[in-house]
Amino acid sequence: MATAPPSNTAERIYYLLDKVTAFTHDAINLTTGEELKCGDRFNVFSMLRNEFGKWNNHLLHSGEKFNKKIEKEVEEYEATYRGRELPGFINYRTFETMVKDQIKQLEEPAVKKLKDVGDAVRRVFIQLAQSSFIGYPNLVKIAKAKIEAIKQEKESAAESMLRTQFKMELIVYSQDRTYSSSLSECKREEEEEAPTLSQKHHKERSLVYSTDNHATLQELMTHLKSYYKIASQRLADQIPLVIRYQMLQESAVALEREMLLMIQDKENLELYLKEDCDIGMRRAGLQSRLKRLMKARTYLVEF
The missing domain is CATH 1.20.5 (Single alpha-helices involved in coiled-coils or other helix-helix interfaces)
Incomplete structure (x- = not known):
């Protein structure tokens, strides 16, 4: 059973300060994985690891679908994208257009992941408030209102950052060394996956493919796979960083600030400490x- 709040006004202020400070410290500790004073265990990082793992799997699955789509519709791409260039030439605009189309498809799933994580973090903060202010329904109610307002504010800021990230991804850029490394790796993987051919057959095959439009598109596919691998790795890291920064770190700091400001309102002291x-x-x-x-x-x- 929690102890009753003091009857003396000055002591009641200190009592409220201690209560709120313990709660805000726990909110900050929650973002760093430290032990909580309220005694309950809230492992927010387990939830984040699970959600961000799902995001990474979505990127991998999207890449696999992208590759299969290109391979399946190679002739359609030939008819759709090829301009007046001779066989053996790859139009960079074709490459760029196809990459941008694929990147755009990832934007809304990233925003949905933000909202899912935002809802989960909000629930954890509310559970923390309920554990920290047992017996004080008004404090729980106020904390809930502030948590909700902060969640909306930080979610909006995070969404703006995510959409800016995707706008930047449409520039289509990578360091030369990074791209060359990814391209070499993709080509090596393709060679390992290809069936073993005799040297003579391999030479004949190479001669035929070098004069065939399909060879050009095969090369284009390799470039697309190489670049998507780089872009998806950026998004696999950057999207979780933005979400974690805004919805966890920044939210906890804002909650601490708002709750401490609340204490300065001495006129509502009795309301805050009204027990169940x-x-x-x-x-x-x-x-x-x-x-x-x-x-x-x-x-x-x-x-």
Whole structure:
């Protein structure tokens, strides 16, 4: 049973300060994985790891679908994208257009992931408030309202950052060394996956493919796979960083600031420290029983 708030006004202010400070410290500790004073265990990082793992799997699955789509519709791409260039030439605009189309398809899933994580983090903060302010429904209510407002604010800021990230991804850029490394790796993987051919057959095949439009498109596919691998790795890291920064770190800092500002409103001190009726009655009953037991003990000692 929680102790009753002091009757003295000055002591009540310090009591409220201690309560709120313990809560805000726990909110900050929640973002760093430190032990919480409220005694409950809230492993927010387990939830984040699970959600960000799903995001990474979505990127991988999207890449696989992208590759299969190109391979399946290679002739369609030939008819759709090829301009007046001769066989063996790859139009960079074709490459760029196809990359941009694929990147655009990832934007809304990233925003949805933001909202899912935002909702999960909000629930954890509310659970923390309920554990920290047991018996004080008004403090829980105020904390919930502030958590909700902060969640909306930070979610909006995070969404703006995510959409800016995707706008930058449409530039289509990578360091030369990074791209060359990815391209070499993709070509090596393709060679390992290809069936073993005799040297003569391999030479004949190479000669035929070098004069065939399909060879050009095969090369284009390799470039697309190489670049997507780089872009998806950027997004696999950057999207979780933005979400975690805004929805966890920044939200906890904002919550600490808002709750400490609330304490300065001394006019509502009684409202903040108004206890739940049941808890007050139970405490009064327990205190009454304790007095009777102490009185009985005194009689027994004197007897």
